[in-house]
Amino acid sequence: MAKLEEIETEEHGETTMSIKMRRKKKKYSIIIPTYNERLNIALVIYLVFKHLQDFEFEVIIVDDGSPDGTQDVIKQLQNVYGEDRVLLRARPKKLGLGTAYYHGLKHASGDFIIIMDADLSHHPKYLPSFIRKQMETGASIVTGTRYVRNGGVHGWNLIRKLTSRGANVLAQTLLWPGVSDLTGSFRLYERKAFEDIISSVVSKGYVFQMEMIVRASRKGYHIEEVPITFVDRVYGSSKLGGSEILEYLKGLVYLLITT
Numbered sequence: 001m002a003k004l005e006e007i008e009t010e011e012h013g014e015t016t017m018s019i020k021m022r023r024k025k026k027k028y029s030i031i032i033p034t035y036n037e038r039l040n041i042a043l044v045i046y047l048v049f050k051h052l053q054d055f056e057f058e059v060i061i062v063d064d065g066s067p068d069g070t071q072d073v074i075k076q077l078q079n080v081y082g083e084d085r086v087l088l089r090a091r092p093k094k095l096g097l098g099t100a101y102y103h104g105l106k107h108a109s110g111d112f113i114i115i116m117d118a119d120l121s122h123h124p125k126y127l128p129s130f131i132r133k134q135m136e137t138g139a140s141i142v143t144g145t146r147y148v149r150n151g152g153v154h155g156w157n158l159i160r161k162l163t164s165r166g167a168n169v170l171a172q173t174l175l176w177p178g179v180s181d182l183t184g185s186f187r188l189y190e191r192k193a194f195e196d197i198i199s200s201v202v203s204k205g206y207v208f209q210m211e212m213i214v215r216a217s218r219k220g221y222h223i224e225e226v227p228i229t230f231v232d233r234v235y236g237s238s239k240l241g242g243s244e245i246l247e248y249l250k251g252l253v254y255l256l257i258t259t
């Protein structure tokens, strides 16, 4: 495991082979769920490779039979980056976010699991800061947060901002998980922690993120946060609908009763 001062040294342009070798001991499996992300996925993958070039990693894309041809683009990307670095694990139809991560995990070989969106709202430039934070603190989970200093949201209208902020304030008031952004989905997990927590999670849709972090907190896992700025997608559209908001409220009550 690289020490903090060595990482700092590298950031000042003095990369050494030994630091790279030590970093390479750990492997990161990046699980990206996709549904109609044909126009976004190539740039995301390019940026992941750019920003993680000093690390050992694989990208696992879980596509739910996107009708827009996302899988054709992924197959082209496999020709460029290699099928062992960009894995496609397709499912026949749209089965929800929570189960997509579970499906990705079954095919992951990394020591750490990173989850992120495919639409560039989670910029891959933040990936090293998640890894660095985990190395510095030994945390089991590092979660990206929009709701601290240096974090933020760009591009959402007022209603979407209020919905997200309100959902977080409500969950924090009722559940006290000690995390500032419960609904965000840019996270790094120690593999064993991810496997343990996901095994007790029941949510299938967007509420999955909140249930994961609340259960992690209840189980006493060490959770750290890094600020991120979430930038709304340019291409395609969000799949978050009214039914997901209802599911969120149901999930909140369920967690209140069961945790």
Ligand SMILES: Nc1nc2c(ncn2[C@@H]2O[C@H](COP(=O)(O)OP(=O)(O)O[C@H]3O[C@H](CO)[C@@H](O)[C@H](O)[C@@H]3O)[C@@H](O)[C@H]2O)c(=O)[nH]1
Pocket (backbone or CB within 6 Å): 032, 033, 034, 035, 036, 037, 062, 063, 064, 094, 095, 096, 097, 100, 116, 117, 118, 119, 121, 164, 183, 184, 185, 186, 206, 209, 237, 238, 239, 240
């Ligand atoms: N495989 C699969 N992927 C899906 C599905 N639904 C959505 N996705 C993928 O999941 C990611 C997030 O979906 P969006 O619909 O773009 O989410 P958003 O509106 O930008 O919501 C963001 O904010 C929410 C609230 O904070 C977050 O809960 C959510 O994860 C995301 O970060 C994208 O990569 C999208 O293609 C599904 O049923 N199956």
